[in-house]
Amino acid sequence: MSSYSAPLHEIRFTLHDVLGVEATFRQLGYEDAGRETVDAILEEGARFCESVLAPLNQVGDRHGVGYDADTGSVTTAPGFKEAYAQFTEGGWGGLTAPAEYGGMGMPHALGLSMEEMINSANLAWGNFPLLSHGAQNALLHHGEQWQREVFLTRLVSGEWTGTMCLTEPHCGTDLGLLRTRAEPRADGTYAVTGTKIFITAGEHDLAPNIVHLVLARLPDAPAGSKGISLFIVPKFKVARDGSVGERNALRCGSVEHKMGIHASATCVMNFDGAEGYLVGQPHRGLAAMFTMMNSARIGVGMQGLGLSERALQNALRYARERLQSRSLSGAKFPDKPADPIIVQPDVRRMLLTCKALVEGGRALAYHAGLQFDLAAHGASEQARKDADDLLGFLTPIVKGCLTEWGVECTYHALQCFGGHGYIAEHGMEQLARDARITTLYEGTTGIQALDLMGRKTMQLQGAGLKVFLGMVQRFCEQHAGNAALAEFTGPLAAKAQEWQALTMAIAGRAARDPEEIGAAAYDYLFYSGYVALAYWWARIVAAADASSQPESFKAAKRETARFFYARLLPRTLLHKAAIDSGPGPLLALAAEHFD
Template identity: 75%
Template sequence: MSNYNAPLQDIRFTLHDVLGAEALFARLGFTDATGDIVDAVLEESARFTETVLAPLNRVGDEVGCTYDKATGAVTTPPGFREAYAQFVDGGWSGLASPAEFGGQGMPHLAAVPLKEMIDAANLAWGNFPLLSHGATEALLHHGQPWQQEVFLKPLVDGRWTGTMCLTEPHCGTDLGLLKTRAVPQEDGSHAITGTKIFITAGDHDFTDNIVHLVLARLPDAPAGSKGISLFIVPKLRVDRDGNIGERNAVRCGALEHKMGIHGSATCVINFDDAQGWLIGEPNKGLMAMFTMMNTARLAVGLQGLGLADRAYQNALRYARERLQMRALTGAKFPDKAADPIIVHPDVRRMLLTQKALVEGGRLLGYHAASLVDIVGHAGDAAERERADALLGFLTPIVKACLTEWGVECTYHALQCFGGHGYIHEHGMEQLARDARITTLYEGTTGIQALDLMGRKIMQLQGAGLRVFLGMVEAFCTEHAGDEALAEFIAPLREKAGEWQQLTQAIGKRAVADADEIGAAAHDYLFYSGYVALAYWWARSVAAADASSQPQAFRDAKRETARFYFARILPRTLAHRAAIESGAAPLMAMDADHFAP
């Protein structure tokens, strides 16, 4: 059985020593988010996730959710509902929500560690409150005042939960093909009819009411994605005054049988003239939905981070305990029958890869979360604009890289266990199975790559990339004469210049052949992710050297950074070569030739 201990020391280092969270919060007007308060939140988050959620992770996988075909009701695994009640009673559901709707008004960055800990402790359970936050964001930005009053308060305090209903049996990413329809009614509501699939937390026994945010078409809607509107469709009817009515015509039609996250209810949801309320303007639903989706994409990136960290913790423990063979340079523990496997270079390769990707990835993800706070609360319009451009640029990188690295790290951890990793007893195979979904939902890795290359680079002319490169250059200039950082500054500056040149070269080729965008997208995304992590590892060393952290902690940061620059950053060489090969190796072969 795998264990979980919240990595509070590294989270505090990330927040306080590297990101300067307390000063940032004060500058943005979050006067209550002092260092002491943030640390208290971290301690309580660790207690809740370690003692309440983590012990339920295995039962969630073994028992899963059950579906009653007669009633359409979903029952969650034993203990899940009670854990949610504790979550609500503790005020966790509204930690970063506005105080005027019952939340605690904390910065988004201050709530991110709780999210990471939940995902590491029990990813399947964490999916139930996940989209409530996205629904809250969509209503805050696009909802009418009465909708905010009626729906936001119970979502914020956790009495209700939310979902995001996009995908249909015949369409996933291409939402322009969706068929769910919305017919106007005399009372101002709409009758929603259609079927949605892959709906996370589409039904459960945590709360009486579930607020579905549903994409549908009005009768006179134009074709394609320009004709999509967004609607609130509650499980129980709710009028404009907040009065609860009878059961709405919304029903779970089935539960998906999945490779992992068995404790998460992934539902087919049928709407049969269900009462719904339009959010925002007609035919402008995608704009509102992307507010929710972008929040969810950052959150899913944290899922990959959480799983990777839990896997690393268990692999490290096992590597210190498991005795196998002697070190190649001679016995390190001669008083034991054999040396622990942590002495072997290949085990260290896997452990250091996990450590480098987890700790660097934490900075990448937490920095993106800080940008959400800056976009929403900075007093200077130019600063908000820069942060928004950078956040848009980083979102697909955070989502894709942290989840793909989560898969890599969970598989490395499983490999450290050898055959014991493959069996159920140690819990490593569950982490590997659970991690695989994170690369798929809320937009596959390929979709994130296209978003980065096609939209953030080509359409928006690399505005966010320019901001990030400016950060890199400022850091390199600041530390140009620092001999203690010289081994990192020179290769970082070189990679930043290469990143810019590579981007320009893709843009030039794409003018002649649009396939060049899709051909470069995957490799460009990971090239970007590895260079971004090089920046954060260089900053980690600088921050550690200036911190009051124990010497062993500071030494470990420097040694891990050296490993990253020597062993992981060179992956960019392969990605660059693939990008420079162009579209021809991918597109030249006739489609009929794929079959023998």
């Protein structure tokens, strides 16, 4: 069985030393988020994840969820319901929610650190509160006051859970094709009818009511995505005064049998004239849903990070314990019958790849989370706009790269175990299976790439990229005379210039041939991700050097940064070459000639 220990030292270093969140939180008005409080929350969160959630990870994978076809009810794995009760008792579901709705009012950057630990401990369990958090955001920003008072407060407390119901059997990402309809009723409610698939936590026994946020069309809706509205459709009917009534006209039609996350209830939901309430303006539901989806996309990126962290921990432990052969340059542990495999260069390649992607990815993700707070509470309109632009730009990078790196890291970690990694006993194969879904739900990697290239870069004229490049430039100028950082700042500045030139070149070609955008998108996503990590590794080294951390810690950061710059940053060369090749190699082969 794989084990998990919350990396509190690394999390605190990222928050306090690299990002300097204490001062930022104070400037943003989070008076209760001082260092002592933040550290206490992290410690308590770590205890919950290590002692309550982690032991249930393999239990959930083995048992999965139970489904009763006669009633449409879903039973979660043993221990899940009790763990959720402890989660709600601790107030964790409302960690970042406003105090006026029963939350703790803590910053989102702190919330992401808790999400990381939950995902490392038990990804399948973590899917249940993940969607509730997204529903909170949608209602907070788009719901009417009575909807916030009735529904949001119960989502914050954890008394109820939430879902997002988008996908239908005939349409996935192209929501303009959805057919679910909503008929207005005389009492101001709507009758929602249709089928939604792949609904995470659509039915379960953790909470007495489930708040479904459903995309549907009104009778007068225009065609396409501009005709979509958003509705609250609870499992049990809820009146405007908050009183709960009879069972609504909806049920779980089946649960999916999946490659991984067996203990996460992935449901087909059938709505048969179910009573619902309109959220926001008619035909404007997609904007509200994107508020929820963008939050969930960052959350899924944290799933990739969490799985990578757990995989690395177990691979590192095994590599230190497993004795096999000798180092090519001579025995490193002559008192043992063989050397531990951590002395082998190829094992180190895999471990260092995971370490570089995990620690750099943590800084990237936490910084993205900080943009939620800056966009909401920044001191000036320009500061709030810059944060919002940067968050929009970073969201597909965090979601796309951290999940794909999660697949890579769980693969490397399993490989370190050799044949033992392929059997269930050590738990590594579960991490690899669970990681695979993260690149698919909440928008596949290809969708993230198109969002970054098409919307965030081309349509919005690279507003977020300009903010990020400004950060890189200021950092390099600040450390221009720092000889100890020159090995990082020099290549980083060059890559930043290349990034800007590459973006402009794509835009120029796309003006002549729109296929350039789709052809470049995937490679542009990962090119951007590796350059972003180059920036964060330079900052990590600078932060470590300036900290009171032990010399061994500082040396480890510097050597990992050197590994990243030498072994991983050159991946940008491949991605750039692919981008420069244009759409021709992708589109020249006629569809009928693929067979």
